[in-house]
Amino acid sequence: MRIDVLGAGFNSAGLDDGVARxxxxxxxxxxxxxxxxxxxxxxxxxxxxxxxxxxRGEVTGLLAEEALISMLAGVRRNVEAILAREHFPLLIGGDCAVLPGALAACRAVHGSVGLLFVDGHEDAWPPADSTTGEAADCELGLALGLTAADVPAELAPVLRPEATALLGPRDGAELHDHGVGSLRGSLWFATDRDLTGRIAASVADAVATIEMAAGHWWLHVDLDVLATDQLAAVDYPQAGGLSWAELTELTAIALRRPGCAGWSITIYNPDLDADGHEARRVVRYVEEALSPTAHGLDRDHAEPGSG
Ligand SMILES: [Mn+2]
Known part of the structure; x- marks a missing residue:
């Protein structure tokens, strides 16, 4: 597999520390x-x-608006170049605000794009309602065109709900408390609890659904889909969540699908990981998910990203 690694150390809070590092x-x-x-x-x-x-910016209502827009343009340009030479992009955030740039690149090169979105949160707050003002609370809603009318081109809708699957969100109660609508019911959706004990079947079903609408799709992994006792170095921990074994299995299956066009990993915060052991665990996850023998998956099944 020919992998091109691209960093995008953007922190939606408008800071240059935390996930930016x-x-x-x-x-x-x-x-x-x-x-x-x-x-x-x-x-x-x-x-x-x-x-x-x-x-907060005047156009989007989001923090660090100009930095956000310039970052998205840079991610899009770089990921487009990677896809154009038929390599596999591995995009390392930063936080989930990097995603729209990757989706726009994928759509520009492949003509359409789907999304397998793996995250502890739905990330579809309307920017004006977001309590944090961080683009990383809003990017999926923006990409779907659900939440803001007037946005710059870098944040214009690129996704259709029928080409999108959400795996692992567990912030439904918080959204309800703030009067923010959930995406459940409007696209393929499985919470952390829904996934427990049926990772392989769920991923297969989610990908089959996406692929009915889009031949190529992006895999996005926000590491806060993990339980806090698995990875504590995240900014917005919640109860519940997946284990490393579950996330590794999910990721390994997704990466072996020929339609998987690229992969982003976001939200690890090194400032909350003084001795670096969490970083080493993230690295092991990437290694295991890309290993030809990951979880007994048959290499003959499909070469990662060969599509
Ligand atoms: Mn997220």
Whole structure:
């Protein structure tokens, strides 16, 4: 598998620490040298963007608006170039705000795009209602065109609900308390509890649904889909969540589907991981998910990303 790694150390809070430092921390923990051995890998470095300012913008109502828009343009340009040379993009956030750039690139190159979205939150707050003002609470709603009318091109809708599946969200009660609508019922949807004990069948069903609407789709993994006792270095922990074994199985299955066009990993916060053990665990996850023998999956089944 020819993997091009791209960092996008963007923190939607408009800060240059926390998740913004994840690409560097994961490289230092062996992401390139260890996790990706056995694959043909190039590290493209990090996307550049304007200096983030922790203030809500006038156009989107989101924090660090100008930095956000310039970051999305950079992610899109770089991921488009990776896809155009038929390599597999591995995009390391930062937080989930990086996703719309990858989706736009995928749609530009492949003509349509679907999304397998794996996250502890639905990320579909209308920007004006978001209590944080962070794009990473809103990106899925924006990508689906559900939540904002007037947005810059970088945040324009790129996804259709029939080409989208949500796996692992567990913030339904919080959304309800704030009067924010859930995506449950409007697209393929399974909470962490729905997934327990039936990862393989759920992923197969989600991907089959996506592929009826889009031949190529993006795999997005927000690591806060994990339980806090599995990964504590995240900014918005919640009760419940998946185990590393469950997330690894889910990811390994998804990566072996020929329609999987790229992969993003977000939300690891190195500032909450003083000794780096959580970074090493994330690296092991990438290694295991890409391993040809991951969870007994048959290599003949399909080569990761061969499509
Ligand atoms: Mn998220």
């Amino acid at each position: 994840a690409p560097g921390a994961l490289r230092r923990a062996g992401l390139i040298t260890r996790a990706l051995t056995g694959h043909e890998v190039r590290d493209l470095g990090d996307v550049e963007f304007r200096e983030p300012i922790p203030r």
